[in-house]
Amino acid sequence: MESLEDILGRHPFFAGFEAAHGRLVAGCARNVRFAAGQYLFREGDPADEFFLIRHGKVALELIEPGRPPVVFATLGEGEIVGASWLLPPYRWRLAARAVELTRAIGIDAACLRGKCEADHHLGYEMMKRFLPILVERLQATRLQLLDVYGKR
Amino acid sequence: MAAPDPFLPQPWRVERRRRELIGAVTLELAPLAGERPDFLPGQFNMLYVFGVGEVAISLSGDAERGTAFVHTVRNVGAVSGALTRLEVGASIGVRGPFGSGWPLAEAEGADVLLVAGGLGLAPLRPAVYALLARRERYGRVVIMVGSRSPEDILYRRELEHWRRRSDLEVLLTVDHADADWRGHVGVVPALIPHAGLDPVETLALVCGPEVMMRFTANALLAAGIRPERIHLSMERNMKCAVAQCGHCQFGPFFVCREGPVLRYDRIAGILAVPEI
Ligand SMILES: Cc1cc2nc3c(=O)[nH]c(=O)nc-3n(C[C@H](O)[C@H](O)[C@H](O)COP(=O)(O)OP(=O)(O)OC[C@H]3O[C@@H](n4cnc5c(N)ncnc54)[C@H](O)[C@@H]3O)c2cc1C
Ligand code: FES
Numbered sequence: 001m002e003s004l005e006d007i008l009g010r011h012p013f014f015a016g017f018e019a020a021h022g023r024l025v026a027g028c029a030r031n032v033r034f035a036a037g038q039y040l041f042r043e044g045d046p047a048d049e050f051f052l053i054r055h056g057k058v059a060l061e062l063i064e065p066g067r068p069p070v071v072f073a074t075l076g077e078g079e080i081v082g083a084s085w086l087l088p089p090y091r092w093r094l095a096a097r098a099v100e101l102t103r104a105i106g107i108d109a110a111c112l113r114g115k116c117e118a119d120h121h122l123g124y125e126m127m128k129r130f131l132p133i134l135v136e137r138l139q140a141t142r143l144q145l146l147d148v149y150g151k152r
Numbered sequence: 153m154a155a156p157d158p159f160l161p162q163p164w165r166v167e168r169r170r171r172e173l174i175g176a177v178t179l180e181l182a183p184l185a186g187e188r189p190d191f192l193p194g195q196f197n198m199l200y201v202f203g204v205g206e207v208a209i210s211l212s213g214d215a216e217r218g219t220a221f222v223h224t225v226r227n228v229g230a231v232s233g234a235l236t237r238l239e240v241g242a243s244i245g246v247r248g249p250f251g252s253g254w255p256l257a258e259a260e261g262a263d264v265l266l267v268a269g270g271l272g273l274a275p276l277r278p279a280v281y282a283l284l285a286r287r288e289r290y291g292r293v294v295i296m297v298g299s300r301s302p303e304d305i306l307y308r309r310e311l312e313h314w315r316r317r318s319d320l321e322v323l324l325t326v327d328h329a330d331a332d333w334r335g336h337v338g339v340v341p342a343l344i345p346h347a348g349l350d351p352v353e354t355l356a357l358v359c360g361p362e363v364m365m366r367f368t369a370n371a372l373l374a375a376g377i378r379p380e381r382i383h384l385s386m387e388r389n390m391k392c393a394v395a396q397c398g399h400c401q402f403g404p405f406f407v408c409r410e411g412p413v414l415r416y417d418r419i420a421g422i423l424a425v426p427e428i
Contacts, residue, residue, distance in 0.1 A: 057336075059331070059337065060337075061331070068330045068331060069330070069331055070328050070329075070330065071328060071329045071330065071331060071333065071337045072327075072328050072337060072338075073337050073338045074335075074336050074337040074338060076336075076346060077346070078346070097331070099334055100334075136342070139367070140338060140339045140341070140342055143339045143341075143363065143364065143367050144327045144328070144338075144339055146363060147300065147327070148269065148270070148360070148361040148363055148364050149269060149270030149271075149298070149299060149300045149304065149327070149360075149361065149364075150270070150300055150304070
């Protein structure tokens with residue numbers, strides 16, 4: 001059977017990652033599976049695990065009181081769900097719901113935070129991979145905010 | 153028959169009118185005299201609502217079929233609003249077709265990626281018909297469409313029909329949706345890294361609001377597509393449409409003559425200059 005380390009190594013997020021770092025991360029990882037409609041996490045929950053999607057689709061939702069949740073992004077194969085685990089107070093600021101059957105690798109956040117503190121090379125590698133994703137998402141949000149398609 | 157004076161609107165009649173979205177309609181126009189001139193996918197006409205004014209509107213129908221000019225118009229102001237309110241039987245003035253078309257000959261042998269934002273799908277639709285008419289000449293054909301919400305997707309039924317074809321890949325994304333929407337949510341450039349494009353083989357045709365096209369071009373470059381393989385359809389204000397008045401000037405180009413379809417490498421330097 002394929003080890004978690006092999007699966008992680010093939011995920012685009014870890015492209016070019018050192019083998020030793022891969023082993024450290026794999027030590028915090030587990031396989032997870034979400035049925036269509038199941039929540040990976042909800043707003044306010046402790047951000048104690050984030051996810052690398054292997055197959056499927058996950059919707060990021062924000063709740064407006066008195067209204068149905070608004071989906072503002074979907075993420076798919078090769079993408080990463082969740083960044084709040086990086087920053088105190090380590091609580092989710094949005095909800096993530098599987099739109100279809102989704103298989104992912106869950107990474108224990110406290111475990112990985114501890115390893116990043118202990119080995120700043122690993123921490124820096126993780127940051128170098130997370131930051132571009134966050135910047136891309138910020139850019140995308142800006143474009144969404146401009147609401148370019150309608151009558152202005 | 154001598155070609156009509158390009159400055160002189162010819163009388164055409166609204167044959168059919170279909171409401172597409174809130175504030176957007178498709179008009180089919182028939183000539184009151186003679187036949188519909190040929191046009192290339194990507195070209196536009198000047199439509200004149202008598203007593204109101206004239207605006208540039210892309211051709212959105214099949215260049216190789218039918219006898220009408222098909223135009224999809226969104227109400228954003230006086231003239232486009234009057235166009236969307238025209239009833240069947242009304243007459244309007246038409247000049248055109250004008251401008252350059254999509255580089256479909258250059259696309260032969262290549263994979264073709266079409267990226268549309270909002271009403272930008274209208275000028276790309278004739279290109280889709282042309283690609284399908286000679287499907288065997290092209291590699292993969294991928295259509296990406298971004299809209300504000302599921303209710304704002306233009307030509308939705310036709311897109312669904314295309315999606316069921318095995319020789320087209322259609323990816324829809326919306327800026328936001330409720331939980332019932334099962335498709336993608338997010339901006340259209342975010343789809344590009346996941347399409348598995350072969351950067352050397354792909355030629356990209358992009359149409360939408362300028363800011364969306366800039367983001368899309370950046371994502372295409374990041375995916376390894378060369379700037380000279382990216383083509384954008386620019387919508388700049390038109391007046392004469394025959395390279396006389398300078399209204400549509402965009403750096404060294406007159407969009408009415410060299411455009412509206414322009415190669416990205418030729419315009420990249422001026423695309424983000426606010427004064428141009
Ligand atoms: C080559 C070319 C092809 C075009 N193809 C189409 C088409 O297929 N369908 C279509 O509906 N329109 C198309 N347009 C845009 C159309 O020409 C303009 O929307 C129209 O000129 C607006 O005129 P108006 O008198 O209705 O509005 P105006 O009174 O001139 O403008 C009203 C408001 O709308 C804004 N506005 C003007 N143009 C646009 C625009 N393109 N998008 C968003 N807001 C705008 C103005 O800034 C202003 O705030 C095309 C333009 C060009 C140059
Ligand atoms: S519209 Fe007059 S020069 Fe182009």
